[in-house]
Amino acid sequence: MGREAESARLAQVLDGLERGRGAVVEITGEPGAGKTQLACGLAEQAARRGLPVIWARAPRSGEGPFRVFRDTAGPAGAAEASDPAAWCELIRRRAAGGVLLVDELHRADPSSLELALRLIRSFSSSAPFSAPSSSSSPPPSSPPSSRSAFVLVLAHRPRQSPPALLEALDLGVRTDRIVRVEAGPLDVAAVAALLDRWRRPAGAVVYGAGAPDADMAPAHALPGGTGASAAALHTASKGLPGYLRLLVAAGFDAGLWPDLAGGDEDRLLREAAPLLAELGELSGPARAAARAAAVLGGMFRPADAARIAGLGAREGLEACAELVRADLVRPADHGQRLAFRHPVVGQVAHAECELPFLLDAHRRALRIAAERGAPALERARHAEHLVHTDGAAAARVLAEGAAQTVTRAPALAARWLRLALDALPARGRGTGERAAWELAHCRALIASGRVREARARAHDLLAGGGPSLTGRAGDGGARPAPGLLLRAYAVCADAERLLCRYEEAEAIARAGMALLPRPLPAVLSAEATELIYEYGLVHVLSGTHDRIRPLLREAARARTEAGPSASVALGVLIAFCDVFSGDIARGAPDVAHCAALVDALPDGVAGHTPDVLALLGCAELYLERFTDARRHLQRGLDAATGGAHKHIRAHQLLGLTMIDQWAGRLDEAERRAAEAEELARAVGAPDVVTLATAMRAMTLVWARGRRYAGEAVALAARAVDTTALGRGWWATSAISLLAHAQLLTGDATGCLRTLLDGGGGEGLPQVQPTFRPSLLALMATAALAGGDAEGAGRLLADAEADAGRLGLPLQWACVHRAGAQLRSTRGEHAGALELFERAAAGFRGGGLPVQHAWTLIAAAPVTAAVRGPAAALDVLGRAGALARLHGATLAVEEAERVRGRLCADSRPGRGASPTAGPRTADAPATDPSAVDLRSALSEREREVADLAATGLRSRQIAERLFLSHRTVDSHLGSAYRKLGVSSRTALARALGPAVPGQALPGGSWAEP
Template sequence: MADGPPVGREAQSARLSQVLDGLERGRGAVVEITGEPGSGKTQLACWLAEQAGQRGLPVIWARAPRAGEGPFRVFRDAAGRTGLAEGSDPADPAAWYELIRQRAAGGVLLVDEMHRADPSSLELALRLIRSLSSSAPSPSPASPSPFVLVLAHRPRQSPPALLEALDLGVRTAGIVRVEAGPLDVAAVAALLDRWRRPAAVGAYGAGAPDAATAPAYALPGGTGASAAVLHTASKGLPGYLRLLVAAGFDAGLWPDRAGGDEDRLLREAAPLLAELGALSGPARAAARAAAVLGGTFRPADVARIAGLGARDGLAACAELVRADLVRPAGHGQRLAFRHPVVGQVAHADCDLPFLLDAHRRALRMAAERGAPAVERARHAEHLVHTDGAAAARVLAEGAAETVTRAPAIAARWLRLALDALPARGREVEERAAWELAHCRALIASGHIREARALAHDLLAEGGSRPADPGPAGRADDGGARLTPRLLLRAYAVCADAERLLCRYEEAEAIARTGMALLPRPLPAVLSPEATELIYEYGLVHVLRGTHDRIRPLLREAARARTEAGPSASAALGVLIAFCDVFSGDIARGAPEVTRCAALVDALPDGVAGHTPDVLALLGCAELYLERFPDARRHLQRGLDAATGGAQKHIRAHQLLGLTMIDQWAGRLDGAERRAVEAEELARAVGAPDVVTLATAMRAMTLVWARGRRYAGEAVALAARAVDVVALGRGWWATSAISLLAHAQLLGGDATGCLRTLRDGGGGDGLPQVQPAFRPSLLALMATAALAGGDAVGAERLLADAEADAGRLGLPLQWACVHRAGAQLRSARGEHAGALELFERAAEAFRGGGLPVQHAWTLIASAPATALVRGPGAALDVLARAESMARACGAALAVEEAERVRARLSADTRPALGPHPSAGPRVVDLWSALSEREREVADLAAAGLRSRQIAERLFLSHRTVDSHLGSAYRKLGVYSRTALARALGPAVPG
């Protein structure tokens, strides 16, 4: 028995249940179930049959056959074994009408595929519709009991008379129309989850079709992202979704093919194969020819591939349109299969001799028209094992055209081409170039480990035995050796793969070895291969945090002319500008970023995509410069270009930049979604440092969005992520550590915040932190030190922050410093000066488009506002801040506004810990701690440091800090000193 209504069809199921309720009260009805092919009409009918059976109502099935002779073919099964009375005319409509009414009386008659009805069956159905419509006269007492007539059909193929009668009945006669439209993403995700469990066969009544049973598949992942991709590919229609899953759906290959399991696809496609089998001979040939052409096609081309004359070809295509297998597509009388997977089923059903001949014809046609290499390669891939090197070169050419848009397809074509090309002889150099292109395509499609292994193999052979070009400039026949230029490219590709796997030491060593092959000083004109290697070498140093070492070399390269074209020149410029900004050299970097942005904006997407890192680097440089609209524009452009499974690693980087912008701009829901997607992509390509930063960003977003009750869990999430990163590993690590520190302070753990930043940033001055963010992080440390009662340390840190902010001159970095300075002045009792700094910081955050930080600053300023301008002004400030925070979904800021308002309203003192007189309340709070939190808090109050506690309790240092931070929040304290005061005699023992 099925476990509930069909997924995503709750509203439709409720309407069908109402129809059965009416039948039990003696009221008949007509139900129309309508929808696209694959929308699940039969499944809804089956569910209705099951529900009727559970109520003890008889169920009769009828289905329009695809072929047959004689009248009333639809209703023959419904007539039962007895059929018409002896002596009745088998063509008499009245006799059939009375028979069906008698058989269906008091139950449910389900007619599936009504759009295929023969004329006599159609006339009988129309008569039944009229008799059951609410506008028809009530039957006499001698008439059979009322029943429910269910008609499932496809509107595109249904006879006009049926459509007219049903439309009229829906408007005037109470016919119930149930539309099986596309499912939403959530329903697709739920359906995929249900398919992972063994399917349960329902008791749908006599004659129920087997299509109701659900498949038990091993599905490609269970995340929301994969459900969204499958939803788009299937158009939300469960029938097509089943086919895609059966084929082993691969987003990188879609829509060229669903996946690699054609046998399973054909097994699942039995109903679709039956549709194709019901066609006439010419139409079947046309369907197969159309499948060979793929995409959109012209009837004349179909006729030529199928070996039909022009007139017969048009007639065959017209039959395909009537059968709704193909539909008009765009202008120019072009056609396309109603869904790409329909064409793929038709293609998989072709026999091999036909396929080879058809694809050879199609390749010839494409060449005659001068079609792009991508179109020709789609046919050449089927001929590569028969037509050899000629087909292989078409595939390589097609791969070069599509690698930016569809790298997984490019990688497959290059693999096929390499299998067909000899490993020795004149093709050695050509083969080596294809192998490097194959590695690039694998990297772009997310198969980085595979690319790394292939690149190492190629480099081992080419590096140990440099090519010895003969008189013609070709390598000899001694093996797959690399020319000097290809050797440079091999080093760049190998270093790229290592970098993307976060193996920075290996990447730097490999790139440095390749750089040793370049003359120094660099030549006036750089080859594309040399430019590529220099760019990769620079990227490695940027991500290692050793960008200062590479800046002179990059500037030397920028002065040379490159043969690699405008995209490579722009990429080098962006990398140099990024290094300047990253290093805190704003005076030099800011104008360079502006110049490079203009260069990149002038590049078409296809050209910019050849250097996919450039948009991510440019967006991050603009983010450091606080140019958030420009950063969003460039990061989103890169994200839009990296579709279809392309450049997963770069997509993850772009998502991280957009996550940070969304978080600052108060779009917390969007920030969380992007962080989750970045984390999934990074895990998929095997980039642990990117996973760490994405997790830390998600944790930071969750602290803001869910408030202090969730802060402990979010901080623990970030701490677990940071625990796997070796400190001082460069940009990724320091960025993740700074986010963890932010989350710790917001969660109430000032001590943990200070320790995290000191450990991860290299000490009090944070020498290992990127200079562009150093002022705000020093200000964060000052705030944490102040919360811990160390005003002297806070003052020292704030002085360093002001000096760094002065060198940078960035408004939002200054805003963070001003806010920390205001808090320090408030602690000294300088409330007027504090309020001035608070207001300067708040205005900077407002002008920069950071509403959450704006609201947080206003909340922090409320006590000073109350002392300087009165409680009413402070309450107005809190109301503004709370309204802003609610609009952003920043629950933490809303909670803080409510807490400060309560303190102001009660005229209580601002204290770091509970009042000494609150002994009984502290005991109650102590009992609220978990056993482990009590152990950690007891030892911390006794003066032990976190590492000592960790050793004593056999815990990690991060776990101790997490428990301690949770205890701080529950007790309402912010430092170990306050913790000891708060616990006092309540501490056990």
């Protein structure tokens, strides 16, 4: 996997051997890079060609000369005693006409190394290697002088190879007499393919007699249940397949990496047999130093490793030097400290340590860290192993460490807090402390994506199933601890909100708010501020912004004990609500002010409130400040490392998906949408899954063209079908995307029906105000496609009124485009062209190239009517070039279709038609040679279409066929596209007995 170029290079060497030409091949690379696997690939190729293959491998131990080649030479080798020249000739005779593979040459004994150098020098008189011509063919028989030719393959690790070998190989490579094949890191695609292969059951793989087992055992024996993404595993393994196998075997958890590979140490050790053999070759002091280094973890000081291992200063340095020579550890931090060559090497060394040693070693390491004043994060790595022996002291270190790492690695923080809670008594002294840790544990679980678990624990706390949320006051009397109770309500509401359970979230947050005095006090506690902020987020995502705005403004006037970052977060939430509600005059300056405050926050502080960057970026997106929006969303994405805040990451990815789609970065938009969908599924957020799927479908409509449009619309329809209407922002956003996709692919009726159902009826009251003008314009376009010019005019008037209140250029561009379409149908070609040009300029200025191209295509017929066919063809040429540049296949296809119509209409005897643009699908062109259109439909589509033609509505059809109404709409839309119609009347005509016709591309004025 991922070694196609290297395999092709090796195949060229075998081509040369079949022509009587030998060669030396050096296979080099990092430990775990797959050098032996490449050699096996060469052996397989040679065996398929009928060429003999001999394996030689440097043993880890043994006595006597020429140990590498003894098995290769056979019984005759013993008679050659210690004569290197005789051995060289013997090996050449044995390998003649085939391939000699020497693996792990860096471990060779001196006599074997001398023999390898002699073999290399024996090729020095040959001509430089060059790849054979593809047109050449092997001669019928090789001349006698070429029958002794063979291929010598030398696999080694450069860091551990002796200088003489490196010098000889480098000289041969420079003079083109040695073929160097480097096993570099695999790319992400190769890692994904490799993981897929490993998880698929397979039979045993046989590489041929004599092939070594250690580095080539088929990896299908590895577990396939890991849910880690290929990208995360690629990063953790550095693209090296040997380390990749170890991580998969351990049950890789990206949230715990690099502190821990996974939870399956037994399988890790079984898969790490070659690495354990490396450790076993070490001297006693060096092995003790390796174990001590594994206890220290990360970068370590040789003196600390010596102290933990119980070695003296001099002996410890010598032991560490041996580890460096064995390439188990390498200099780091400018040589002042050392680190294992890969973190998983240290974890293997740690996993093989005996328990008594581990307890003593971690206790010493904790003492060293405390003496040095190390942060709790470092001390907690050792306290984790002592929590069941050192009790409450270790638990407090773990809680402190969790607080320091929860932003970077929340899964690790959750693990430490769970251990700390297990070490504390359930009752008695420290109850308030335990409750605080329980809430911190819930927060860490939420941040790591384990929202359902956090919800269950938070409910237990509120119900009294966990420790009490009351504590002792300093005066000795018992009284409530309102701070912990308020925080418990906030955490519980947060978990419900993230699971898209908005009614429950609002009720829980409201119950917590009832504990606060009204009006709010002049100074808010940190816990009260947290609850108010959470209450506001619940209303934001349930689409009830206006209800919460007065409370948020009252809270903003108070002073908060939570610190400046909390005040910034509250300000961003207020500004977002204003913008989302369409109050641009108030919200726009506040967003700019908040952006300056957020930009001044350090990354560590900003990372503690990741919602802030997501809210700010989305507010800027609605204000059409795309550069600022992208900057803040990307910063939030970068801050959510180590598996942190999967739910927020999904939100940020959706915002970036929208920006990328508008900016014409369709491949990037599809990738981001798919990642957001995966994350949302992982945390159990169905509404987020719906929107991510709809965004991905919309991107596919643009990128893949009409051939795949039906599939993409069906994908969006299935996603929206799972969403209850009127569920707030997520649902209305997904429904609007489905409507866009339907109109783009010719289903004007479906577009109107989707928007009316999902937007709350006439006027779209449930639609976000900042997007309402463009959606009303979309409905006007759909009405025009259905022949309802009067209805389109009413919708357009509403759209113009809303756009005037907002004053957003891109909303105006959508309205201008719809207005141009309406004027064109009235024959007002000059006025239509002016509006088209204003719309095109708006999209171009806003940085929306695909929308710009689509507008030019729509304007081409009017341009032909006003300025002539040549000007229209020029407009189409510019539109097509722009669409091709951004991979918008749908726009490219539409430009070509409109070009064909214009060219046909401009032929002698025919006049150019100002409505020759994207055709409405109501009037199929008749053709005597056309076949029955019904044959184009699937059985289910014919069933649905026949019922629709009788006048039944979608819900009636759904009840009759036991389908959901969205599924019916999907089948009906597909039938419309295939039959080239956009109304039920036209559908009834098309489904008549053998009605001639041809399915035409729909969406006459399809608007994105």
